Amino acid sequence: DGGITQSPKYLFRKEGQNVTLSCEQNLNHDAMYWYRQDPGQGLRLIYYSQIVNDFQKGDIAEGYSVSREKKESFPLTVTSAQKNPTAFYLCASSIGARDGQAYEQYFGPGTRLTVT
Amino acid sequence: EDKVVQSPLSLVVHEGDTVTLNCSYEVTNFRSLLWYKQEKKAPTFLFMLTSSGIEKKSGRLSSILDKKELFSILNITATQTGDSAIYLCAAFGGGNKLTFGTGTQLKVEL
Numbered sequence: 001d002g003g004i005t006q007s008p009k010y011l012f013r014k015e016g017q018n019v020t021l022s023c024e025q026n027l028n029h030d031a032m033y034w035y036r037q038d039p040g041q042g043l044r045l046i047y048y049s050q051i052v053n054d055f056q057k058g059d060i061a062e063g064y065s066v067s068r069e070k071k072e073s074f075p076l077t078v079t080s081a082q083k084n085p086t087a088f089y090l091c092a093s094s095i096g097a098r099d100g101q102a103y104e105q106y107f108g109p110g111t112r113l114t115v116t
Numbered sequence: 117e118d119k120v121v122q123s124p125l126s127l128v129v130h131e132g133d134t135v136t137l138n139c140s141y142e143v144t145n146f147r148s149l150l151w152y153k154q155e156k157k158a159p160t161f162l163f164m165l166t167s168s169g170i171e172k173k174s175g176r177l178s179s180i181l182d183k184k185e186l187f188s189i190l191n192i193t194a195t196q197t198g199d200s201a202i203y204l205c206a207a208f209g210g211g212n213k214l215t216f217g218t219g220t221q222l223k224v225e226l
Contacts, residue, residue, distance in 0.1 A: 031212070040125075042204060042218040043159075050212060058213065090158065102147040102166075102208040107158040 003027065004108035006091050011113045013085075021076045021111045023091035031096035032074035033105060036060065037088040046089075049074055050096050078113065085115045118143045120207050122217035130225055133195050137220045139205030140187040149181050149188045150214065152204040159204055162190070195224045 004025045013019045025032065031050045035043040035058075045058030049068040063082025068074050074093075078085045089112075092105040123138045141149065148166045152159035163172045165181035165188060172179050176195075181188045192199055200223050206214040 033213070035216075040218060042122075043206075043216040045213055045215075048213055056211070096212070102164070102212075104150055104161045104164050105214060106161065107152075109157045 004091060004093055004106060006089075006108035006111050008111060009109065011111055013113070013115050015115055016080045017115075018077055018079050019085075019113065019115075021078065021089055021091075021113070023074045023076065023108060024072055025074075025093045025108075026072060027093055027106065028071070029093035029095055029106075030071070031094045031105075032068070033092040033094075034058070034064075034066065034074070034076045035090045035092065037090060037110075043090065046076065078115075085113060088112050118207065118209055118215040120205055120215050120217035122203075122205050122220050124220060125218065126221040126223070128223045128225060129195055131196055133224075134191065134193045135195060135222065137190040137192075137203050137205075137222070138187065139189070139217055141205075141207040141215075142186065143207040143209035143215055145210035146183070146186075146207060148208045150206045150208065151179055151188075151190050152206065154202040154204055154219070155200075162203075192222075195222075197224050197226065200224045 007022045033048040034046040047066040049055035065077045090110045091108040094105040095103040119142045151162040163179045168183040176193045179190045202219040204219045206216045
């Protein structure tokens, strides 16, 4: 089965703890993305990576960190520096942009993080 | 700063109605516009539009892009309760990234 998996589905943490969200894809996609979704706010880009060992900040990167050591995996760490971490986190992947052509992104099922 | 604006923010219709969802964008180095449907969790891809004036169709859904006026519409005809969802519009621009709108929440009632 080809697709994107995120784990866990639900995650609960105490304030001040770092937490890492997993994202794996077996679609052989070059590009991977992390978004955050809050009620009424659509999707906001946290970080993205177009190739292994390289990633760029999105619009709301503060308080988050990522790594891209393998093509299939793009974990996101929510650090204690993130002021309002409770949200729905979505990972996506795509073939990537090549020769000026854009390609659609496919999404994983998401992780709902609650920090109290 | 790249921006995508969707309207209306929410909409309630009856089964069988036709709806039109709007999306306007201001994106540097625009390449394409995408529509997604989000029910409970992951958004699912509907359409990608690159050229102006060419309608894309899938069953009761269709979409068109106007690159001169910087907007797109998504039409759903003969709506069904299963069409109830958040519809997201996103523009692909410079930096090889998507900028999403806030979405339109559609509810279809019997």
